[in-house]
Amino acid sequence: METFVPPAHDGTLRVLGRSDLATLDLAPADVIEAVTAAVRALADGTSVNPRKLSVQPADQRSVSYAMLGRDGAREVVAIRASYRHDPHHDRTQLRHFTTLTLYDDRTGTPIALMDCGRIGSLRTPAVSAVLARECAPPNSRTALLIGTGTTARQALPMLVTALPELDRLLLFGTSPDGIAAVLREFAAHAPGRSVEVLPDLDALRTAAGEADIVIATAGPATPAAVEADWLKPGALAVLVGYGLAPSTFQQADRIIATSAAQMADTGTDMAFPDGTLRTADAELADVLAGSVPGRGSAEERILAYNSGLVVTDIAVGALLAEVAAAKGLGTTIPLWS
Secondary structure, eight states, rough: OOOOOOOOOOOOOEEOOOHHHHTTTOOOHHHHHHHHHHHHHTTSSBBBBBEEEEEEEESEEEEEEEEEEEEETTEEEEEEEEEEEOOOOOOGEEEEEEEEEEETTTTTTTEEEEEEEOOOOOOOHHHHHHHHHHHHOOOOOOOEOOSSSGGTTTTTHHHHHOOOOOOEEEEEEHHHHHHHHHHHHHHSSSSSSSOEESHHHHHHHHHHHHHEEEEEOOOTTTOOBBGGGGGGGOOEEEEEBBBHHHHHTTTTTTEESSSSSHHHHGGGGGGGTSSOOOOOOHHHHHHHTTOOOSSSSSSOOOOEEOOOOOHHHHHHHHHHHHHHTTTSSSEEESOOO
């Protein structure tokens, strides 16, 4: 067997900061394709997404996470590191940093070290769009988005890219600046298309009963809490952040998770009163691989639990790094020379 000899490496590393990544535009279709391929490859083991490691001091002033993974579609290995310092639970003093270090697993060379903020704002709504494409009821026309934060702002462009037949889009949020940002992002993607902004919680309840797809991305302070009996038969509810009451999880006909293990760790706010949590009926990777269907019937109410997968960070990060390198962006540092 011939011995693999990696290409010579000059000892440098491309570093991509927030300002570099902010200048890059990725088409929603390209992001959706990248995360779809990375998640599908989990089913055959070429993508690998182990559980994250975490550390926290006794006084809980900070929490740190490390996630190692491999995107089998692109053959890229990476580690994502996240550090959050919040000693007084005061947003004005919060410090939160995330980085992704990418390595090419075909050539054995490093690709880039990059800030993760832009990556998260793209991969999360892209995965929600994939879940909607695979699990929404047939002939879906109406979608409701709850929340206007960072991950919400690409949600509608991603969603209508995955499901172009959607013709009624509803939005509930409490931040005027956030609402304006969501509308601005969507107008840039789909000029001339409208989004209905819901004025209050009564309108939200009505909208939840009309929507084929509900995507909940709000923060923990949201007053929104859509109940299971508000949803019509066949509705798909995608849980990213907050905005759905526990009943939507507890009474769902079927639960699809991006990761059953991560859902078990982070979905405790959806548990029954006795503390038990339903297990996932299927994972998205198996749906994409065709081993299980996205839904069993048109009348099934489905809860899709969208927790972060490092393989999707890797897929989007590699895509951004590729475009940045082609444009000559970033700073090259002699890290290993």
